[in-house]
Amino acid sequence: MNSKNTYIALGIVIVASVAAASFLHFSMIIQDLAAIPAIVALFAALLQIGRDRIAHERSLFMLESQNSFSIGATSHMAGVAFDQYSAFCEEYVKEMYDALMTLTREGPRQSALTHGDNLIKIRRKWTVWLTPAIDESLWRFEKALRTIGATAWMLEQAPGSTAGFGEMYSTFAKIIGLEKWEGESLTDELTVAAVINQLRRVLGTEELSRLRSELVTRALRNIENSA
Numbered sequence: 001m002n003s004k005n006t007y008i009a010l011g012i013v014i015v016a017s018v019a020a021a022s023f024l025h026f027s028m029i030i031q032d033l034a035a036i037p038a039i040v041a042l043f044a045a046l047l048q049i050g051r052d053r054i055a056h057e058r059s060l061f062m063l064e065s066q067n068s069f070s071i072g073a074t075s076h077m078a079g080v081a082f083d084q085y086s087a088f089c090e091e092y093v094k095e096m097y098d099a100l101m102t103l104t105r106e107g108p109r110q111s112a113l114t115h116g117d118n119l120i121k122i123r124r125k126w127t128v129w130l131t132p133a134i135d136e137s138l139w140r141f142e143k144a145l146r147t148i149g150a151t152a153w154m155l156e157q158a159p160g161s162t163a164g165f166g167e168m169y170s171t172f173a174k175i176i177g178l179e180k181w182e183g184e185s186l187t188d189e190l191t192v193a194a195v196i197n198q199l200r201r202v203l204g205t206e207e208l209s210r211l212r213s214e215l216v217t218r219a220l221r222n223i224e225n226s227a
């Protein structure tokens with residue numbers, strides 16, 4: 001029974017009950033008994049109104065969610081942006097690991113400056129697909145590499161100088177992931193792992209992996225049920 005038929009049936013009960021209570025004059029008890037269906041029907045009508053309102057609001061919410069999902073997920077621009085950002089991440093992460101391998105193998109040397117410049121070039125190449133927050137975060141990592149490289153170059157040009165020596169090694173320690181340097185606790189925001197995790201969050205790698213697992217599980221369940 002749909003909502004319209006429900007309201008019609010409850011209305012008939014209320015009218016019939018009120019009419020019976022009005023025309024029956026045997027006693028007050030009989031009149032009260034005759035009015036009970038009207039009271040019950042009235043409460044039922046209020047309950048049905050509440051249910052219909054909840055159902056209406058839920059349908060509006062579902063419709064809005066579906067529209068938002070359709071616009072965001074199926075638009076051509078969204079697909080292009082996702083593909084471009086994915087390509088950027090792959091190229092950028094490769095260069096980051098190359099920089100980390102160089103630092104691990106050679107220590108804080110001028111070669112870090114080259115890796116920093118390469119990362120800047122990659123970021124500028126894909127800059128239209130990056131958010132300002134990602135841009136700033138990556139710039140901090142690139143700046144750290146450039147600081148190491150530039151300081152190493154200056155120390156090579158001026159043997160015996162110690163200007164910037166402590167900062168260079170402290171930055172080097174942060175990038176390779178040391179927890180402490182000369183007794184001072186270091187943050188992990190400049191590690192390769194931290195930068196990659198931020199790129200993953202924007203890309204939605206974990207969410208996509210969970211979605212893929214859920215889809216595979218449902219597919220296997222459907223195959224088993226149909227077998």
